[in-house]
Amino acid sequence: MKNKKEYIVLSLPKFDLEKVKSKIVLSSGTACWLYFGKSYFKRTDLEHRLGHRFRRIDISRFQNEVSCDIRHDYIHWVDELNRRNGKNMEWWFGSISSRNTAISDVFQLCCYLEILDRLWFIKSTRPKLIVVESVELSKVIEKWAEEKNIFVEVLKISFLKRVKIKDYFIIPFIRLAKFVVTLMLRWMVARITRLGCELKDFKTVPSIILDTFVHDYCLSEDGKFNDRYFPYLHEYMSKKRVPVWVHPVLHGFGLNYYSIYQRMRKSKTLFLIQEDVLHFSDYLSAIFFPLRVLRQKIDVIRLRGFDISDIVIEEQRSKSVTMGLQSVLIYRLFLRLGQIGVRPKLIINWYENQNLDRALIIGARKGMPQTRIVATQMYVISSNKLNLFPTQSEVDAKIAPDFLLETSQYQCKRVQAFTKDIPCQPVAALRFDHLFNDVCLRGEGRVQKRDVVLVLLPYDVQEAVELLVTLKKGLEQIKGGINFLIKGHPDYDTKTLVDAFGENEWPQKYEMFNGNVSDALRKAKIVISSNTSSMVEAAVRGIPVVFVGRQTVLNHNYLSDINRELSVECFSSAELITTINMLFNLPHSKIKKFKERGDKLRDLLFTPVNEETMMPFLGNELESS
Structure with missing residues (x-):
């Protein structure tokens, strides 16, 4: 500590509280501290243990500013990594190149580093204690501190080693074992359910292969397919007599596959079941994928002056090792289809630019070079969902689609932020067609007998709990007679949320x-939401929207990206309660403005469904793009 005037205590969430207190000299009776991690439960437990003498620095709004400031630099940094490392196909199936903030923590950790660097410029906001969930983030902070002549004491070294063993070896091994068990189970189920069933004739080439997610509720017992992602499209294709195969990406089944395979077999929809096409060698290729990833040496460069090589290595070992397993199978599936002569005119891909999408594109390009790949984004884009924006390095590596279909011209402009080499065209906004027809949008059918606040929850249960707890803290301060409807995400049930x-x-x-979002919105006078695109539908209907931001995690406010007047942002219980009471007392003239903004928002984001706007799905209107 010689010649170093400043010091920081650095730790994981589990530490000896008395040891921390002995290391930190409290000035003015309190010490500032930071929490860098995603776990709401760990953070709140830690705040309780530390008590009032330790003041957590609120970074909730600050991280929004930081993420906006460094977003372009980060994407260009990943672009450069892609150019340096993208010769190996395994790179494209890993989490680093994905830029998917729901899976990869790299961008989030870079935001933490930038926050710390900026806070250090202000003496009153210099933290004495930093608690991190990432082992490698602590290493990068140590390097940063060394460059700034700051002494850092890291607690619980032995515990850090145990965390490494868990993250690098135990968790990946468990994921790999689960993947192998799932493969075996799906293979057996596929064999059993096809007994007595007529196999698809792969010589009858479809005009279109439609790639979409399939959940348990998407198929009825008699096999009728209700596509949550492409409503109306199947009926339209049938009317046009266009032969379609559906490539189902199964989601949310755990180990319970028998029923869904049975329903796919009996369905009139032609499902492309991977087990009917893949060979034993394809499964071996997927199982040995982790070894190929671990052998890959990553060429890393600095980002905004930070040496984050430790974070990149951690990401590769703990996440990239297993997240590309299913991607390998999809890649091999489309290779096999090409080998047996399947040559569709189009592949329509539900496109989130995830590893699964890239695997499909690479496999189709090699196996079916004449087939055009049309990527569709039938949803509203959030700026912090970095993977949704294709980049120039992806185009150069030929892992980007041939065409993009978006819900509006505005969406096309946004998605082309990092490359304009992929033609983009607005198309019918299939999932939002009801917004052009719903009686509620014409000012009818929304007469409530009671004041209702609708809480639209995000897909992550932990995020949902954080939102509900934030609201609960101020319930008693809200005027009486208000009912709170809680609408969970389809990916979890009520019991999971309540537990x-x-x-x-x-x-x-x-x-x-338990009804659908549209029915819930008909009852609502105010909507509270966090990190879910359903808030956009509420705003289109002219309902005031309150966005509740998370404390230490990236936010996805789909409305503030477009126009900050479309929602009110709150980051604490006090702000939330004040806003709710204010919105219930708005004069009619201001409520009318929400409706006017909603009409403009609908026309900005969505294209109505009609014959002309459906034509691009057939590929007929793409030649001139």
Whole structure:
């Protein structure tokens, strides 16, 4: 500590509280500290343990500013890594190149580093304690501190080693073992369910292969397919007598595959079941994928002055090793289809630019070079969902689609932010067609007998709990007579949510709503939401939207990206309660403005469904693009 005037204590969430207190000299009775991690439960537990003498620095709004400032630099940094490392196909199936902030933590950790660097310029916001969930983030902070002549004491070294063993070896091994078990189970189920069933004739080439996610509720018992992602499209293709195969990406089944395979077999929809096409060698290729990833040496460069090579290596070992397993199978599937002579005119891909999409594109390009790959983004884009924006390095590596279809011209302009080499065209906004027809949008059918606040929850249960707890803290300060409808995400059920929140802690005022989002919105006077695109539909209907930001995690406010007047942002219980009371007391003239903004928002984001706007799905209108 010689010649170093400043010091920081650095630790993982589990530490000896007395040891921390002995290391930190409290000035003015308090010490500032930072929490860099995603776990709401760990953070709140830690705040309780530290007590009032340790003041957590609120970075909730600050990280929005930082993520906006460094977003372009980060994407260009990944672009450069792609050019340096992209000769190996395994690179494109890993988490680093994906830029998917729901899976990869690299961008989030870079935001933490930038936050720390900026806070250090202000003496009053210099933290004495930094708690991190990432082992390698602590290493990067140590390097940063050394360059700034700051002494850092890292607690729990032995515990860090145990965390490494868990993250680098135990968790990846468990994931690999689960993947192998799932493969075996799916293979057996596929064999059993095809007994007595007529196999698809692969010599009858489809005009279109439609790539879409399939959930359990998408297929009825008699096999009728209700595509949540492409409503109306199947009926349209049938009317046009266009032969279509569906490539189902199964989601949310755990180990319960028998029923869904049975329903796919009996369905009139032609499902492309991978087990009917893949060979034993394809499965071996997927199983040995982790070894190829671990052998890959990554050429890393600095980002905004930070040496984050430790973070990149951690990401590669802990996540990239297993996340590309299914990608390998999809890649091999489309190679095999090409080998047996399948040559569709188009592949329509539900495109999130994830590893699965890239695998499909690479496999189709090699196996079916004449087939055009049309990527569709039938949703609203959030700026912090970095993977949704294709980049120039992806185009150069030929892992980008041939065409992009978006829900509006505005969406086309946004998605071309990092490359204009992929033609883009607006197309019918299939999932939002009801917004052009719903009686509620014409000012009818929204007469409530009671004041209702609708809470639209995100897909992550932990995020949902954080939002509900933030609201609960101020329930008693909200005017009486207000009902709170809670609409969970389809990816989890009510029991999962209540158990995570705590059944004994669940307020009586919280009423679960099990209908669809449109029905819920018909009842709402105010919508509270966090990191879910359903808030856009609420705003289109002219309903005031309150966005509740997370404290230490990247936010996805789909409305503020477009126009900050479309929502009110809150980052604490006090702000949320004040906003709710304010919105219930708005004069009619201001409520009318929400409706006017909603009409403009709908026309900006969505294209109505008609014959002309459906034609690009057939590929007929893409030649001139």
